[in-house]
Amino acid sequence: MRIQVNVNGEMREADVEPRLLLVHFIRDTLGLTGTHWGCDTSNCGACTVHLDGEPVKSCTVLAVRANGHEVTTIEGVTPGADLSLLQQGFREEHGLQCGFCTPGMIMTATALLERTPRPTEDEIREAISGNLCRCTGYQYIIKSIEWAAKHGAPTRVEVMP
Amino acid sequence: MQVPAQFDYEVATSVEEAIELLQRHGPEARLLAGGHSLIPMMKLRLAFPEVLIDIHELDGDLRFVREDDGTLRVGALARHKDLLESPVVRERYTLLADAEKFIADPLVRNMGTVGGSFAHADPSEDLPAAFVALGAEVVVRGPNGERTIAVEDLATGPFETAIEPDEILTEARVPRAPHGSSYFKVERRAGDYASAALGVALWMNEEEIEDARIGMCGVGSTTLRAREAEEVLRGQKPDEELYKRAAERAAQECDPPDDARGTPEYKRDLVRVLVVRAMEQAVSRARGGTEDRTADGR
Ligand SMILES: Cc1cc2nc3c(=O)[nH]c(=O)nc-3n(C[C@H](O)[C@H](O)[C@H](O)COP(=O)(O)OP(=O)(O)OC[C@H]3O[C@@H](n4cnc5c(N)ncnc54)[C@H](O)[C@@H]3O)c2cc1C
Ligand code: FES
Ligand code: FES
Numbered sequence: 001m002r003i004q005v006n007v008n009g010e011m012r013e014a015d016v017e018p019r020l021l022l023v024h025f026i027r028d029t030l031g032l033t034g035t036h037w038g039c040d041t042s043n044c045g046a047c048t049v050h051l052d053g054e055p056v057k058s059c060t061v062l063a064v065r066a067n068g069h070e071v072t073t074i075e076g077v078t079p080g081a082d083l084s085l086l087q088q089g090f091r092e093e094h095g096l097q098c099g100f101c102t103p104g105m106i107m108t109a110t111a112l113l114e115r116t117p118r119p120t121e122d123e124i125r126e127a128i129s130g131n132l133c134r135c136t137g138y139q140y141i142i143k144s145i146e147w148a149a150k151h152g153a154p155t156r157v158e159v160m161p
Numbered sequence: 162m163q164v165p166a167q168f169d170y171e172v173a174t175s176v177e178e179a180i181e182l183l184q185r186h187g188p189e190a191r192l193l194a195g196g197h198s199l200i201p202m203m204k205l206r207l208a209f210p211e212v213l214i215d216i217h218e219l220d221g222d223l224r225f226v227r228e229d230d231g232t233l234r235v236g237a238l239a240r241h242k243d244l245l246e247s248p249v250v251r252e253r254y255t256l257l258a259d260a261e262k263f264i265a266d267p268l269v270r271n272m273g274t275v276g277g278s279f280a281h282a283d284p285s286e287d288l289p290a291a292f293v294a295l296g297a298e299v300v301v302r303g304p305n306g307e308r309t310i311a312v313e314d315l316a317t318g319p320f321e322t323a324i325e326p327d328e329i330l331t332e333a334r335v336p337r338a339p340h341g342s343s344y345f346k347v348e349r350r351a352g353d354y355a356s357a358a359l360g361v362a363l364w365m366n367e368e369e370i371e372d373a374r375i376g377m378c379g380v381g382s383t384t385l386r387a388r389e390a391e392e393v394l395r396g397q398k399p400d401e402e403l404y405k406r407a408a409e410r411a412a413q414e415c416d417p418p419d420d421a422r423g424t425p426e427y428k429r430d431l432v433r434v435l436v437v438r439a440m441e442q443a444v445s446r447a448r449g450g451t452e453d454r455t456a457d458g459r
Contacts, residue, residue, distance in 0.1 A: 001170060018170035018213070021200075040163045042201050043352075045268055054271045060200050061272070062193075064170050065215060108268065129351055130266025 003067040007032070008076030016063050023047040025063035026073055034074035034103050038132075045131035048104035049073050055111040057130070074103035077110050086110060086148040095144030097135035104131045109145045118149050165203035169212045176223070179216055179329050180304060186212040188326040193217075194238060195272040197265075198281040216329070223276070223331060226250060233295075233335035237276025241288075245270065254335060255446060256360040259344035260291040266352045276330045282316040282383070284418075285354040289315065289384040291344050293376030294360035295335045303328035313376075316383035340365045341447025343439040347431050349422060355379035356422040357431035359387075359411070361439040365447045370394050375407075375436065380415035380428050387411040390436065399444045401437070408436035 004013050007030060014029050026035050026049065038046035040059055047058040050072040051065075078084055086106050089095065096102045105128060112119055112127040119127070124142050133141060171186075173179035183190055191210035193199060194217070202208040216223070216238065223238040226247040233254055235244065244250050245261035264270060264287050278288040279299055292312045300309050301324050312333070315322050324330060339362035346358030359377040363370060373394040375387035390411035397403050417428035 017167070019165045019167055019203075021164070040204070042197065042269065045266075048268060055268055056272050057268050060197055060269075062170070062196065062200070062213075062215075065193075065196070065217065127267055130268035 001064055001067075003064055005063075005066045005068075006070045008072055018062060018064050020063045022049070022051075022058040022061040022063045022066055022071070025066075026058060026071070029063075032073050032075050034078075036100055036103055038100065043132065044101070045104045045108065045128075046101055048107040048131065050107060050111060053111070053114075055108045072107075074106060077106065085151050086113070086145070089144040089147035089151070090141075093143040093147050094140045095136065096141075101131060101133040101135075105133070105141055109148070112145070113149060117152075119145070121146070163204035165200065166206060166209050168203075168210055170215065171212060172215045172218060174218050176219060176302060176329060176331065179214055179219070180302065180327060182212075182214045183327040183329070184304060186214070190214055190326075192280070192329060194274040194277040194280075195240070197269055197273040198277055198283065228253070228338075231337065233338065235275050235333045235335075237274060237279075237330050237332055239275045241265070241270035241273050241275070241278075242267070244275065244288075253338040254295065254342065256291050256294060256339075256342035256344040256362060256443075257288075259342075260287045260346070260358075260360060263287060263344070263346040263348065263355075263358070269352075275333060279312070279315060279333065280322060280324060280330055282318075282320050282322045283354070284316070284319050284381060284383050285358075285379040285422075286384070287344075287346065287355065287358055287378055290358060290376035290378035291360040292333055292335070293384055293386050294342065294344075294362040294374045295339065295376075296337070296362070296374055297333050297335045299333045300331050301325075301328045302331050307331075309334075313384070313386045319382050337364075339363055339443075339447075341443040341445070343442035343446065345435045345439050345442075347435070354422070357417070357428045357435060359432065359435050359439060361436070361443045363440075363443045363447050365444075368398055370397055370399055373407075375411060375439075377411065377415055377432065379422065380417040380432060382416070382418070385415055387414045387436075389414055394440075399440065404437045404440040405433075407440065408433045411436050 036046035038044040042060045049058045190212035193213040193215045223236040225236040251258045297312045298309045342362040344360040347356045357379050362374050364372040377385045390407040393407040412429040412432045417425040
């Protein structure tokens with residue numbers, strides 16, 4: 001089936017099988033490998049992207065479901081060679097170790113800060129409860145998101161076509 | 162890598178078209194709502210629909226949460242997060258918001274729908290139990306028009322419902338708001354399905370319990386209603402002794418499976434504890450209490 005998806009502000013077209021999952025469309029068809037693919041069982045959140053502005057697990061969404069819709073990936077919230085405020089927060093507060101969960105965490109945190117620019121610790125914990133991290137113990141991830149909130153987290157970055 | 166088996170894909174642009182497509186493709190076709198129950202089952206090759214009929218474009222018709230003339234109406238495509246965030250739900254149908262806090266995680270709650278929760282009929286699904294407590298019914302539409310089914314009669318077995326293959330569930334309706342309600346769940350880890358969970362809805366008459374309803378999940382082969390426990394409560398003055406008697410009855414009314422989420426005896430014990438907790442909170446709320454829940458009750 002022919003689909004057209006607005007990915008990070010750019011219209012992308014492809015012929016896909018209906019059973020292709022959105023995560024594989026993003027990684028394999030489009031070559032945007034920033035989105036990670038972890039558990040395959042809808043549990044880990046490494047595959048989190050925004051579908052029409054809401055964070056979702058892209059391993060549990062069909063690519064054809066995104067036809068005519070907007071998808072934002074980690075590449076779409078990262079300003080070129082610079083780091084976004086959330087990324088800076090993760091660097092300043094040691095919010096990652098192996099980094100596998102980080103793109104998903106940042107997509108979830110971006111959506112959180114768009115709606116709630118100064119979240120409480122409880123709100124942060126609740127928001128990231130669908131994103132698993134095997135390394136950090138979460139404390140530093142929470143600090144990283146708080147760092148970004150304190151520094152006036154940016155939201156979506158305009159992507160150059 | 163888990164990939165579903167091949168299928169054909171259709172997108173319905175109206176409820177009528179969804180019904181037509183279901184008729185045309187026959188019983189091997191399935192509706193696709195949020196996909197958060199069906200796609201994992203297809204990835205595990207536990208489900209092999211030949212055709213998926215995607216209904217997400219029906220949001221305009223079927224995504225709503227509102228009260229009309231004292232009836233709460235929840236559209237089939239309302240997402241879990243819509244229920245959780247609805248002011249009328251939080252204030253007047255509080256156990257639905259309680260239950261939503263326990264369902265999966267915020268990412269899943271952005272996609273998963275209320276209609277999918279009912280139609281999937283997982284015996285551990287939370288929302289059907291909460292709606293059973295509220296005495297709700299669902300509306301289904303097919304080639305011959307609309308009919309309603311009481312939520313307690315909806316599941317006919319594990320993953321089986323009274324919905325015909327050419328019918329679509331359009332909404333759930335709660336005929337009257339309870340005076341107090343509460344939902345509690347014990348799960349192995351945050352976001353998991355229930356080891357045992359239950360909801361209580363109460364209608365009070367001065368100091369007496371005029372009516373009480375209890376819906377339970379994870380403790381039988383379908384969502385259960387604890388009718389005998391309700392009978393114990395009806396017409397009585399609420400107190401701890403009464404809750405314990407009702408809880409004991411509810412524990413006997415369930416038939417929990419022996420599985421990785423616990424032994425039947427353990428789950429019955431959970432029911433004993435949860436009925437008491439839910440009653441305490443529902444009564445307190447009926448009396449105007451707004452105290453926050455304890456840490457383990459969220
Ligand atoms: C990681 C994870 C954790 C979860 N944890 C919980 C939990 O703790 N508690 C809980 O209750 N649930 C949990 N769920 C399930 C979640 O609530 C699902 O979103 C929900 O059960 C199904 O909704 P859906 O829209 O995704 O349905 P889909 O997967 O789209 O559909 C499910 C079934 O319902 C049918 N269907 C869908 N809509 C209709 C309709 N309108 N009319 C007729 N048939 C229809 C489909 O054909 C399919 O057979 C979890 C899911 C995941 C992925
Ligand atoms: S890969 Fe999607 S939730 Fe783990
Ligand atoms: S940093 Fe390794 S999984 Fe989170």
